[in-house]
């Protein structure tokens with residue numbers, strides 16, 4: 064699932080003036096409704112927001128013409144809040160990619176003053192994901208970010224520790240995780256396969272690493288296609304026996 068989109072996706076920071084089409088908005092809102100119900104998050108899609116355009120202009124010059132975005136919000140007391148925002152946010156990224164749109168996670172939003180959503184006392188805004196029609200040409204600052212974040216050449220073997228008999232589905236999961244977005248392209252998650260047990264663990268902690276954990280887990284699941292991780296750092300992967308469901 065989402066095989067082509069995972070191959071194709073890369074962060075997009077410049078957008079055209081064309082508004083999202085009604086059909087695209089409808090499909091994305093439908094998915095948000097399902098996701099919010101399953102996750103207990105309060106994700107919103109905000110479209111045609113001129114305020115955010117100003118925030119980006121003042122605070123983050125790598126982006127150009129941002130008017131639409133997903134706001135990833137959830138309950139402060141949810142211990143897995145960041146991970147869930149990564150997991151379900153990336154699902155929205157892949158669905159947007161399927162609809163022909165560009166996206167980019169944005170963690171550096173501390174100085175943003177104009178986000179057009181109401182956040183309740185007991186909630187936190189974790190991250191934004193910009194979305195829109197890709198302009199094709201990235202800004203000078205975006206090119207600099209890409210240059211500095213893509214020089215490390217991380218290999219898929221850097222993302223795993225595995226016994227010799229690791230099955231193909233595990234390898235496919237890790238290969239998919241290598242194609243995931245991560246903060247500063249650090250890929251701070253490691254997948255382990257030991258005596259048949261699979262886990263996903265943060266190897267380098269940071270403010271954004273739990274978000275990266277959720278994103279990487281989703282990519283792994285979409286590559287392995289036979290199970291699901293439980294929530295949390297070092298969460299175990301449970302194989303779902305679809306034949307006996």
Ligand SMILES: Cc1cc2nc3c(=O)[nH]c(=O)nc-3n(C[C@H](O)[C@H](O)[C@H](O)COP(=O)(O)O)c2cc1C
Pocket residue numbers: 072073074076125167168169170171172190208212242243244245246247248271274275278
């Ligand atoms: C949690 C998270 C936060 C991010 N925050 C920013 C950000 O504030 N500014 C930015 O330009 N890119 C941000 N990115 C995008 C990453 O830089 C990008 O995913 C990474 O360099 C890999 O490039 P790719 O997405 O094109 O594969 C963020 C990504 C993630 C997953």
